Amino acid sequence: MAGNSIGQYFKVTTFGESHGPAIGGIIDGVPPGLSLNAQDIQFDLNRRRPGTSRYTSPRSEPDIVEILSGVFNEKTTGTSIGLIIKNIDQRSQDYEEIKNLYRPGHADYTYEKKYGLRDYRGGGRSSARETAIRVAAGAIAKKYLYKINKINIRAYLKQIGHIHCDFKDWIYVNNNPFFCPNPEQITELDLFIRNLKKLGNSVGAKVTIIAENLPIGLGEPVFDRLDADLAHALMSINAVKGIEIGDGFSAITKLGSEYRDEITSQGFQSNHSGGILGGISTGQPIIMHIAIKPTSSIKIPGKTVTNHNQETQIITTGRHDPCIGIRIIPIAEAMVAIILMDHILRFRAQCGDRKII
């Protein structure tokens, strides 16, 4: 299949470039009868959108979503939901100068080689602008998941450069522009990012995503395992370069006797596996970590070539985030929500005669 869709039963298909007239998507497979209006979606869009703090890109996009179909009298009808978000604050002239050269770390080179031409304005389709529709689709999934089983999907900033954020409580996460779960670390983060901006540099980050109140049984052996589908969805986010489920890479040095999650009549005694066994949810929280590379667009000159392979230098002057990892938090939640929603529907398809979920 062409690559702009994700999910099989709950299917999200998107379109749109950074500097085109609009971005949008079609959400297919939403069960009928869900209460839904644009406000339900706007909350997460606002968490993602740029221009809301000094720590993110100053591009000012209101990101107002319109629901064009699939909802009647504020209830989903079971038909495909069309969504659109108009682009407002394009500054395409910022990009004229990169028209003929490849920004290091960006998709300019690969898009042009693959397709033979590219929309160079703001990275075109490769821009993270496209993720706004993912967040909108995720918001619909989140609403449904919460309705049926109080399934809850939340993420927070776990690390930025060498600063580890110590988890205190979820209540702090949405109350600071870093999505940091510890209010005492805000000052340190503020200093760090401001200094990065001053240096015109950027840094990587780590984000933790946790899904709770899941039913047992989500995930289809052997290829469409829940962990495999989550890995696919998370790795499809721009700038993500690593994924862990549960203990992840720290499992390498663990012994079987430490790692396996023993079971008593009270349930599992630990959750090293991160809530998934054999590709199927155990009912425990699903715990995921992702590694995000530093933003490639920085003010420090870098070597590159033109599309005629002439050597040159580049200094990014467009509007960018010093740490794209911060803004990935609502996107990561959305991607997890999309996959869990898909698997709820898949569970019902095959095991629906038992009428569990």
Place this chain on the structure above:
Amino acid sequence: MAGNSIGQYFKVTTFGESHGPAIGGIIDGVPPGLSLNAQDIQFDLNRRRPGTSRYTSPRSEPDIVEILSGVFNEKTTGTSIGLIIKNIDQRSQDYEEIKNLYRPGHADYTYEKKYGLRDYRGGGRSSARETAIRVAAGAIAKKYLYKINKINIRAYLKQIGHIHCDFKDWIYVNNNPFFCPNPEQITELDLFIRNLKKLGNSVGAKVTIIAENLPIGLGEPVFDRLDADLAHALMSINAVKGIEIGDGFSAITKLGSEYRDEITSQGFQSNHSGGILGGISTGQPIIMHIAIKPTSSIKIPGKTVTNHNQETQIITTGRHDPCIGIRIIPIAEAMVAIILMDHILRFRAQCGDRKII
């Protein structure tokens, strides 16, 4: 879709349980005219199969593959290829005692809760036995990939417990039972694994996979990115709990000025991105690392419950690997080959009028 298929244009569908009469698969989408016979596939199957060294499970399976269709006069015909491998050395009686209880760290619990019943013999469908067919499918993909562009996919043991294997040369990898790329570390590995076996314990591992000689342009934005599809495929392997592309988690602490891969007229000056930008191959080697959890079946008693939630203890007496990570090497290569093959065909579908690949 039901979950036993992977790939969309090069599609692999499998069946089979650990202790059933046979496992098998259907490989769909192989281009016509490829020279192919069972020996081409057997080489990788032999690398994966158990019972070949003291470091792996003693289950003795010859793993002889039969090609049932899709090949005529030793050439692929373009029709679906049916493969079958008979199970020979089942010892189902070993599993009678786990019939009513859940082995910690295994899929027993999740399969039974999801499906309402389970084939408990050797883990049934959740057994790594199923991966033999993946290796067979991967061998076909590897042969085609090598034919068209000398594309080469190789993996080696990067770490086991606290022992890091220092890469010396590929020539060593297939000459020792650990797939270790350094002949001087074999003794240390031998001692370590023998000791683990003596203790009845197991340990995690890390495997590195590298694909070389790739064309530029593989990967479909925005969801079916090459990295996302690779993450899906690798995470679908039993026991894999983490995935990195390029620098992976070490990108968290890197600055943009260090990380972005600068370009000169000679090409990229580094490969922190691991050969993928914007989800599309750059033509550089694709570098992946995976984390593998310790085998859950160990001889040390562990707490568990029966399917009536009665507490009990379990000691695994079946035949198992002290470090499943060792045997994952040919499987990981196969999964990468399947995805690359799929994307070669996808590239041709959309960009085929340019007749590049």
Place this chain on the structure above:
Amino acid sequence: MAGNSIGQYFKVTTFGESHGPAIGGIIDGVPPGLSLNAQDIQFDLNRRRPGTSRYTSPRSEPDIVEILSGVFNEKTTGTSIGLIIKNIDQRSQDYEEIKNLYRPGHADYTYEKKYGLRDYRGGGRSSARETAIRVAAGAIAKKYLYKINKINIRAYLKQIGHIHCDFKDWIYVNNNPFFCPNPEQITELDLFIRNLKKLGNSVGAKVTIIAENLPIGLGEPVFDRLDADLAHALMSINAVKGIEIGDGFSAITKLGSEYRDEITSQGFQSNHSGGILGGISTGQPIIMHIAIKPTSSIKIPGKTVTNHNQETQIITTGRHDPCIGIRIIPIAEAMVAIILMDHILRFRAQCGDRKII
């Protein structure tokens, strides 16, 4: 998969209801580098849109399409193409009275039973209004197909009620509101339809679609045969109840000696098979016929029930076509174009190393 997509490599996904703010779609898999602007699409949209003659529904929709993405400097970029058409002339008040009852022959009953609720305004998603986006997608496919091989897809009115249209020449088809290939029959058709309107009744029709200049080799055995995919696409059009390829139902009474298409060094001597053998195109014209039921919405009172199963009568007062068959002509062409486009890409995927198409 959810049901609002068609095609696998060239994939069309649509949204929108008859009386919502807009209808739209996403076209995924278009090869890069195709010259495209909105005018290329508008021609076929104008052939489909209502309100253009006294023989079709008077709903007045300009059906102006906007391209929101996937095209840069009037060339396709290889990314997904977002299309939108605003609804202008909704008269939802016409539908208040059918809110609680089921129009015979319409999808009111089945949508409400399936989904538990329905958008009753103009039939909601079940309205033929949705087909405007199919026509838009088909126009893109047609342009590409013509570019690569002068592939040409045309349809005409073959029969309406008892009036058979005798094929004279393609040049007449687009010059009359019936898409009739014979200018001498226009008066008869005009009288017939006007009389039907006077009676408040409707009638069925037969449409012929012919695709020419096809390469040999389109179609994937054994399930995604070209004829099977065409049957799927044509039967997915509202009101289509029968499909024939080549001789179709007249093959029942033919002998093998009459039917098989003999071959000489000049090629096939006949085309009873309609251009497809074993599910694969022969290079001859593909000939299809479809049967279209009479419009269900008529002015003659009909028995029906309310959603509380109370018996009542219905007289349709909305704006409708006396013969929906007439308007299906551009839609049928579009569906055939979508399938052929998909199969061109599929051919390239599997057989692309031979670089034929």
Place this chain on the structure above:
Amino acid sequence: MAGNSIGQYFKVTTFGESHGPAIGGIIDGVPPGLSLNAQDIQFDLNRRRPGTSRYTSPRSEPDIVEILSGVFNEKTTGTSIGLIIKNIDQRSQDYEEIKNLYRPGHADYTYEKKYGLRDYRGGGRSSARETAIRVAAGAIAKKYLYKINKINIRAYLKQIGHIHCDFKDWIYVNNNPFFCPNPEQITELDLFIRNLKKLGNSVGAKVTIIAENLPIGLGEPVFDRLDADLAHALMSINAVKGIEIGDGFSAITKLGSEYRDEITSQGFQSNHSGGILGGISTGQPIIMHIAIKPTSSIKIPGKTVTNHNQETQIITTGRHDPCIGIRIIPIAEAMVAIILMDHILRFRAQCGDRKII
């Protein structure tokens, strides 16, 4: 996707050639807990297999199916079901002489042009032998469909050449080698077919398929409508050239006032629509008719060319059916069962929270 799969939630993938060692398939998505053994499948296989009467091909294949996975203690486990049927009575030497020429009406020409080579033995993959696995998959679907709602899918011979079979009762259908629903017509059919064989000729046929006891609500607007999916499945059967749902082509001459199915408190008053409105099942019987072309392999000499375009003649000497339409009856039932099964699972996926089916 590659073309050897059908269904999305209940997915059937097949492999195998007419003269290879075996044919087989993988059935994915079967709900767990269904009682199943090989005998359940064998009944329909026996209805399809050749060599059982003088009216069909004398090739003698016992068509014994083996279940290789997915069933444990005679219950389905929810994992993929592997099926295999060994080929026994190949006579490949019969085909040596057609190695270099194209049989008119067969897929020899299109396979060779598409793939650049072909397995000429018995038509290879294009042979109807492949349909045995469809019948096996359909038998599993039928068993499940009957279990959940007594859904019943049956077909009969409606017409052969100019002989119309008048429906008397279903009980007669399986009691004669023609699947004729009227015992008084057997003599006429016997004479007709015997005469055809004597002449070395063949003839077309029409088959009627009826599905009963369906729930309301199967079918996914707008592309995966139930009628569209049925059309796809039926047209994917070798030799099928036409499809009708309900009144089919006779709707062309009907008026809206005759055709629309009026509703009273007792339900629908007629079934011109064939049990499907807006692509969704109404709960009435689904009625389908298919047209089958005459067998192309006949003893009367026919013109053809070699693969070097040399003109020649062909007389088929292999073992063939004088009317392939007869043997299509169990295959058509199977294809309908596969689609209905798929849509039951799809209904549950999207509407499963209402726990209706």
